[in-house]
Amino acid sequence: xxxxxxxxxxxxxxxxxxxxxxxxxxxxxxxxxxxxxxINSARHWIALIDSGxxxxxxxxxxxxxxxxxxxxxxxxxxxxxRAPYGRVKSRNIKATKxxxxxxxxxxxxxxxxxxxxxxxxxxxASEFVTVLLENDAIWRVSAYYLDR
Numbered sequence: 001x002x003x004x005x006x007x008x009x010x011x012x013x014x015x016x017x018x019x020x021x022x023x024x025x026x027x028x029x030x031x032x033x034x035x036x037x038x039i040n041s042a043r044h045w046i047a048l049i050d051s052g053x054x055x056x057x058x059x060x061x062x063x064x065x066x067x068x069x070x071x072x073x074x075x076x077x078x079x080x081x082r083a084p085y086g087r088v089k090s091r092n093i094k095a096t097k098x099x100x101x102x103x104x105x106x107x108x109x110x111x112x113x114x115x116x117x118x119x120x121x122x123x124x125a126s127e128f129v130t131v132l133l134e135n136d137a138i139w140r141v142s143a144y145y146l147d148r
Contacts, residue, residue: 086120
């Protein structure tokens with residue numbers, strides 16, 4: 001009578017089971033429609049900066065952003081800060097953090113989107129884009145910060 005070693009069969013079974021489990025895993029984070037809109041607004045806005053359309057990024061920013069910096073200051077500042085980095089090679093969302101702010105007694109919804117960005121000149125950086133939901137129900141950028 002021949003006795004089979006159950007170890008290889010068990011190993012194959014476990015490998016298949018683990019493989020099926022990984023196939024059923026969805027590693028993409030799901031966001032609520034509101035959060036997705038906020039993130040898309042941040043992505044659209046930062047793409048304008050990537051393409052050198054600094055004036056346009058200022059024009060579609062929030063009223064609070066425009067109150068803090070003139071269009072000319074924004075353009076000059078970005079030209080000095082972003083030029084050494086070169087073109088964007090890749091950018092991924094690292095984290096999001098919701099904020100609530102009271103401006104003038106009214107609550108404002110805000111979301112900070114942190115991106116990990118790699119630039120062509122061997123720079124890796126964190127970019128923080130804060131978007132806020134304005135009275136017209138449109139998410140607009142209220143702050144931008146680049147940290148190496």
